[in-house]
Amino acid sequence: MSEFAWFLTQASSLAPQVDALFWFMVALCGTVALGVICAIVYFSIRYRRGSPADRSGEPPSSLPVELTWTLIPGVLFTGVFIWSLFLFVRMRTPPADAQTIYIVAKQWMWKAQHAGGQREINTLHVPLGVPIRLTMTSQDVIHSFYVPAFRVKQDVLPGRYTQLWFKATKLGHYELFCAEYCGLDHSKMGGQIVVMRPSDYARWLEGHAGPGTLAAQGAALFRARGCSGCHGPNASVHAPDLDGLYGHPVQLAGGSQVIADERYIRDSIMLPDQHIVAGYQPLMPSFAGQLSEEDVLALIAYLKSTSESSHEHD
């Protein structure tokens, strides 16, 4: 993978689609540039000072000519925009059956958590041919998850979750870079994506099992950190019941409504004063600084799992 090649490897389902647009644009722009340069060279030779060329009677401006070279680029650009639009929407919309892997970035490493509870650093094992959705956050500054061979890149921000998806189509090891400047060792914040056959991937998962699935780890945290004391079935405090909450609308004090997604849950844990559920007192303490981003992700995985038993939610 570290060999120089004129054509970058295409290792995801998106890569050939991106390359088609890229090479089309190279051809289009190359043609325009070549045309203009040829015109400049031709005029420069033909109309050089002292040449015998005829220079008579040309208006210094022409409306039809101006409109022509306004409208032609306009139409071409619109076409390219529409092509890019459809591709971009596809790149930003994970398929419904994508498997989620969580990524936490920090200066200067990438940490991954698989749904089965497996954790790894600066390496990400993924199965071939299965759509993977990465839900990512940062512990400190902004980073950017970039895999050139997949043609995917997404900034990873502190305090919110961003997403990226891909479907690997080629076995092998691919470079992972941090693409957003993040301080001293930005250039060393890299790693590898290892694309494996699904059977090998299953074996790898088995060999690297952690203390239970991510949801199970979250359930343990839910008890250990005292969440269940207020939000559990036997709670003495008046706090919202969280069972099956994920993916459902929540009525907030003040009349607005939000969908309980990953970001809502994270904010409710770290910045509880931001969204107060209608009919409840703002009693919840902030867990900022007490729970790591990995812990929060495990809690989210747990809350999701309580939702999935009754509803099918993505």
Next chain:
Amino acid sequence: MSTIDAALPMPAPQGSFWSRESSLRAWLTTRDHKRIAILYALGISFYFFLGGAAATLIRLNLVEPTGALLTAENYNKAFTFHGVVMVWFFLIPSIPTTLGNFLLPLMIGARDVAFPRLNLASWYLYMVGGLFTVAALLAGGVDTGWTFYTPFSTMFSNTNVYLVVVGVFVTGFSTILTGVNFIVTIHTLRMPRMTWFRLPLFVWCMYAVSLVMVLATPVLAMTLALIALERLAHLGIFDPALGGDPLLFQHLFWFYSHPAVYIMILPAMGVVSEIIPCFVRRRIFGYRFMVYSILAITVVGFMVWGHHMFVAGQSMYASLLFSILSFVVAVPSAIKVFNWTATLRKGDISFEAPMLYALGFIGLFMLGGLTGLMLAAPALDIPLTDTYFVVAHFHYVMVGGSVMAYLGGIHYWWPKITGKLYSEGWARAAAILMFFGFNLTFFPQYILGYEGMPRRYHAYLPHFQVLNVLSSAGASVLALAYILPVGYLLWSLRTGNKAGDNPWQARGLEWQTSSPPPQENFLTAPTVREAYAYDEAAP
């Protein structure tokens, strides 16, 4: 309206603006726009070579994959230094404050700018801000990159962020005041019969760029002030740990910094629009369309900033809107390239050094613009952004475009400003060397970006080395090409032949006075005609 009185008794020529009161004190307290332009030129050249020194360190370091010269910390400080100095202390002020200051009043037949004292104050703000920043950058340095992205700049960097932010903040006021000065000058000091559609395109570009300066720069000032306050008082505006939003910073920053790109390129377009008709002996093709496209770029340029944020976490729909607007803003630039090219047709073309720079500008600006179109498509921006493809793209526009035009303008108006002729042979050699050195430096970076090398990397994977070495080799050619003009231009001051008042037989008003001009600019009122009347006899 005009300060020129045709009945002015012709005084005995007292020599040029250079020769009156040549004490240092006289220069530092001057209110003559021409002397202020010279002061700016000295400052700008100083910062250009400082920024260039940082670029030299960067390119030397990248000869080896592991980083040949600098530690990661010093590398990060070097590219920050390079970016901050080149953007705020060279590119943004370059053409407006030197050529603009010198030529704008001359081109419209005015005695000076509208507010000469303010003009001098702008120079002092610029120098104070600049020296302050350079001192901060040298005394310990700053490692945030010129973009100051939060929360890195506010909560994580341990370097002199305050000082640099204050320096840029102060210099921003210099930009705003220059913009105000130019707008008022163009509105109120045009001589009789110099109507809007007789203005040279250079003046139109100065007008447009002044609008951008006045409208965009205050947002930069606010953003920098918020960075300082956030660092100082943990306000929680940008820091998510305090409930802030780092994307808000990016919106504010690019709301200024994208229009700032037009602050850098519009004046370059103006310079080229003066040079080409002169050496083609022909009116510029489609004058009115050129004006409309300048105005279109100015307006639409304010609505495209989100194309810097396609992968930043901005909503998909916002990205699509910014994408289509970015395609729209490319249309007027395309019109300008076509019009410059069409001007050549049926011309009587000669290839003196300014013309070589102008032709080089068209080619390099076009390549920078076309690759900008690729980046305007979010589907391509996703893999290409934050790689060397973007570095190559904006250097084609900023260096291939703006710097080539700036140097073209310096050569074109050198006889006007100094009254001397430089060595044409050396000047042509430097222009050609610059063109090839530039392409050798930056074309390989397009390929590096396509291959996936991220920007701002102190060390890189070994398979990127060949292209990096090519780029560094090109940079050494480019460095030589930038040093050459310093030599032969300064030499011309000592030994150059007298230029005469109008060595290019150009038609602009600035050529109707003596070269160099007297302090009063015009001793007799110049004759106003259509712009670029190369098809009419000289007045």
